[in-house]
Amino acid sequence: MPSVISPQWQEKASGFFQSSGVKLKEAGQSAGSFVGEVAKDAKGNVGEVAEKVGSVVKSRWSLLQQPSTRHAMQERFISAAATTSFFLRKGFLETKDKVAVGKTKVEEVAKKTAQKSKTLLTDIERWQKGVASTDVFGVPIDILVQRQQSTRSVPYIMVRCADYLVLSGLNSPELFKAEGEKKVIHQLVSFYNQDQNAPIPEGVNPVDIAALMKCYLASLPEPLTTFELYNEIRGARSSIHAMKNTLKKIPTVNYMTLELITALLLRVSQKSLVNKMDARTLATEMAPILIWQRGQSPHLYDQFWNHSAKTSSKKYMDSNSNSSAWEMLEDEGENVDASSPIPLDDGLPIDLGAIDAIQCLIEHHNAIFTDANETVWR
Secondary structure, eight states, X not given: OOOOOOHHHHHHHHHHHXXXXXXXXXXXXXXXXXXXXXXXXXXHHHHHHHHHHHHHHHHHHHHHTSHHHHHHHHHHHHHHHHHHHHHHXXXXXXXXXXXXXXXXXXXXXXXXXXXXXXXXXXXXXXXXXXXXXXXXXXXXXXXXXXXXXXXXXXXXXXXXXXXXXXXXXXXXXXTTTXXXXXXXXXXXXXXXXXXXXXXXXXXXXXXXXXXXXXXXXXXXXXXXXXXXXXXXXXXXXXXXXXXXXXXXXXXXXXXXXXXXXXXXXXXXXXXXXXXXXXXXXXXXXXXXXXSOOTTOOOGGGHHHHSSXXXXXXXXXXXXXXXXXXXXXXXXXXTTSOTTOBOOOOOOOOOOHHHHHHHHHHHHTHHHHOTTOOOOTTO
């Protein structure tokens, strides 16, 4: 499939690198002027000191010819020479220090530019990856659904995970809050990056499936609610009518996937007496991966989808067909610490507006998503 960069990315990248070049040039010119002025001042200071010393020597030269004062004047002359040497060394050291400061300023600008460049190139790489590879995690959601060649506008992995939890996981304590096992999540990510149509392996803990769903949502380059509607969705949290109209503005794939997730969360909240997860608690856990601003994505999840080896996934496909999928998973990842929990806390400041918005979507799901028709078990 094609892997060229879209006009949107080309324009974004071109503008960024052009502005970065101008900033580097300005920083270099500024530092150069600064260093030049420092050197000029230092040169003037040295010349001034030398002129003063010369004047003293000239005015006292006649006295040096007198035997009675020759010894005393020699001592003064030696002292003046030592003083001159001290000022010269001090001037050169100060100049050297200021030149180093100027160099550091240029290096800081270059470092920041390099970091922004890396972020931008990573986003472009993800876009290309979504077009050219079979990966599921880290791929734009519209590209993934397009690859499915299906009339259903929801990623298969979300459908399978949701169905699995509805059938066997709603009573699991602290579902979507409890920490899953790092080893299992690594295996499942590799599994689905190789085959997005694969069923959920039998015997997987529902807590790990919920964590897998969160990892997938966090891996999206843009949240389901989109960057553009961040403030509008938060502002509509107190009105069902306003929320319903606002959500109509997001792409169809995002809308249908968000409907599926919030329908599942509603089902989970209805079992809160057993699983201890009411609508508010679920909203607190899910808001950071469903609504975020540019530059604030939950990067702690990257380790679970960014480093999943395809070699591990290939083994699942080549293994004995008589073995269950879960047995195949158990054979992998022996070098992963099975006791290591998934860091479900994204470390970002609590966004109460986002939490309120997700709580509204859960509690009033059926009234808000009246146009949705794909969630058969809601």
